[in-house]
Amino acid sequence: xxxPRVRCLSSEVTRKELKKKWDAVIVGGGHNGxxxxxxxxxxxxxxxxxxxxxxxxGAAVTEEIIPGFKFSRCSYLQSLLRPSVLxxxxxxxxxxxxxxxxxxxxxxxxxxxxxxxxxxDHRNYEEISKFSKRDAEAYQRYEDQLQKFSKTLHFLWxxxxxxxxxxxxxxxxxxxxxxxxxxxxxxxxxxxFSLGQxxxxxxxxxxxxxTSKVLDYWFEASINAPGSxxxxxxxxxxQSDDHPNVWLHVEGGMGSISLAISNAAKEAGAYIxxxxxxxxxxxxxxxxxxxxxxxxxxxxxxxxxxSNATPYxxxxxxxxxxxxxxxxxxxxxxxxxxxxxPYSPSDGSWEDPAYREAFAQKCYGLIDEYAPGFRSSVxxxxxxxxxDLERVFGLTGGNIFxxxxxxxxxxxxxxxxxxxxxxxxxxYRTPVKGLYLCGSGTHPGGGVTGGPGRNxxxxxxxxxxxxxxx
Numbered sequence: 304x305x306x307p308r309v310r311c312l313s314s315e316v317t318r319k320e321l322k323k324k325w326d327a328v329i330v331g332g333g334h335n336g337x338x339x340x341x342x343x344x345x346x347x348x349x350x351x352x353x354x355x356x357x358x359x360x361g362a363a364v365t366e367e368i369i370p371g372f373k374f375s376r377c378s379y380l381q382s383l384l385r386p387s388v389l390x391x392x393x394x395x396x397x398x399x400x401x402x403x404x405x406x407x408x409x410x411x412x413x414x415x416x417x418x419x420x421x422x423x424d425h426r427n428y429e430e431i432s433k434f435s436k437r438d439a440e441a442y443q444r445y446e447d448q449l450q451k452f453s454k455t456l457h458f459l460w461x462x463x464x465x466x467x468x469x470x471x472x473x474x475x476x477x478x479x480x481x482x483x484x485x486x487x488x489x490x491x492x493x494x495x496f497s498l499g500q501x502x503x504x505x506x507x508x509x510x511x512x513x514t515s516k517v518l519d520y521w522f523e524a525s526i527n528a529p530g531s532x533x534x535x536x537x538x539x540x541x542q543s544d545d546h547p548n549v550w551l552h553v554e555g556g557m558g559s560i561s562l563a564i565s566n567a568a569k570e571a572g573a574y575i576x577x578x579x580x581x582x583x584x585x586x587x588x589x590x591x592x593x594x595x596x597x598x599x600x601x602x603x604x605x606x607x608x609x610s611n612a613t614p615y616x617x618x619x620x621x622x623x624x625x626x627x628x629x630x631x632x633x634x635x636x637x638x639x640x641x642x643x644x645p646y647s648p649s650d651g652s653w654e655d656p657a658y659r660e661a662f663a664q665k666c667y668g669l670i671d672e673y674a675p676g677f678r679s680s681v682x683x684x685x686x687x688x689x690x691d692l693e694r695v696f697g698l699t700g701g702n703i704f705x706x707x708x709x710x711x712x713x714x715x716x717x718x719x720x721x722x723x724x725x726x727x728x729x730x731y732r733t734p735v736k737g738l739y740l741c742g743s744g745t746h747p748g749g750g751v752t753g754g755p756g757r758n759x760x761x762x763x764x765x766x767x768x769x770x771x772x773x
Contacts, residue, residue, distance in 0.1 A: 333361025704749025
């Protein structure tokens with residue numbers, strides 16, 4: 304089979320190529336936007352990806368901040384990338400190389416002791432026993448339970464949430480909708496019942512509890528936000544090469560994941576353009592997307608636009624005013640983006656160089672207590688405060704997940720519950736016809752998973768097939 308020619312645009316020819324009408328345009332070259340592009344292009348659509356920065360990858364990026372040194376600037380380890388994305392896009396063939404660490408966790412103590420965990424149950428038992436025999440005995444049971452619960456959620460991550468059929472529908476559409484929902488919930492119940500009653504009760508308790516309660520239950524060893532137990536589970540959902548909950552190093556940094564996905568997309572025929580900032584989404588008189596307008600005035604025509612930006616940025620910056628329903632926009636404005644580090648510190652400002660430097664030195668001082676001499680080894684640093692993350696990477700409020708991963712903002716409720724009223728049926732579709740979300744603000748949420756991009760692409764393809772049949 305002859306594969307399509309790889310296409311990479313970076314010159315004036317690029318602007319000429321963009322004059323044609325595209326089947327789909329993707330705003331933002333983060334890993335989810337690239338994933339959506341790969342699936343759409345592999346389905347035969349003409350696809351253009353527009354990235355505001357000079358480099359693709361979004362938060363999954365490798366950059367040379369200090370001359371001679373390249374860094375995974377935001378995300379730093381790989382585990383959550385969906386096995387389906389890894390397999391279907393053939394990312395290893397496209398250059399992705401992953402390496403297992405010798406040890407998995409190193410935690411130093413102020414008294415000179417340390418906890419070093421390995422991918423070896425016996426060694427972990429010996430390590431934890433240095434601190435607590437009870438915790439050592441509980442640790443493997445704790446890990447086994449989390450993995451059991453993770454398996455229950457795997458199919459949810461790879462599925463688009465069930466939708467509410469909107470508007471007037473034919474009997475055939477109504478019947479198909481009912482069958483699809485029945486199939487989804489039947490599969491969900493099968494996974495749930497496989498746990499048994501005792502495990503199901505503990506599973507519900509886990510996702511509703513603060514992480515501190517979960518850890519206090521298992522260990523003598525806090526983290527108190529209600530529902531943060533789900534985020535704990537979210538972080539152990541990873542699976543690489545059939546090894547659960549293993550965090551891997553990526554050769555070339557996390558940007559290599561984005562690069563491999565972009566290689567798959569370009570091989571399928573997608574065009575990827577950097578330094579292409581989108582000013583806003585163009586909408587015609589019928590209320591449907593007609594393309595995007597770049598900051599330099601270039602118009603790019605397409606009846607389908609996918610936004611890899613946060614829901615907040617998409618609906619407050621990219622969509623023109625007066626287009627969205629008021630109740631929908633109100634819920635978007637009320638979405639939770641608070642993070643652990645304050646966006647606006649009470650004792651200073653991140654815009655003050657002296658305040659930033661003092662904060663960095665405070666961090667170095669804390670590390671020096673555990674690793675004396677660390678401060679003197681630093682030759683340079685890159686500080687990304689919440690406003691920096693928002694400015695550089697477009698992460699609203701500095702939230703790396705495109706919105707908090709709390710129980711009121713996951714699955715059917717992500718990005719908001721209003722997506723399931725009337726004509727806007729899923730978290731990938733929006734109130735604007737032809738405009739979709741494909742970033743971490745949609746199910747299954749944040750992390751370098753590729754899940755939102757894959758699910759959004761499948762939603763677009765279903766809509767195209769439905770329109771074609773109609």
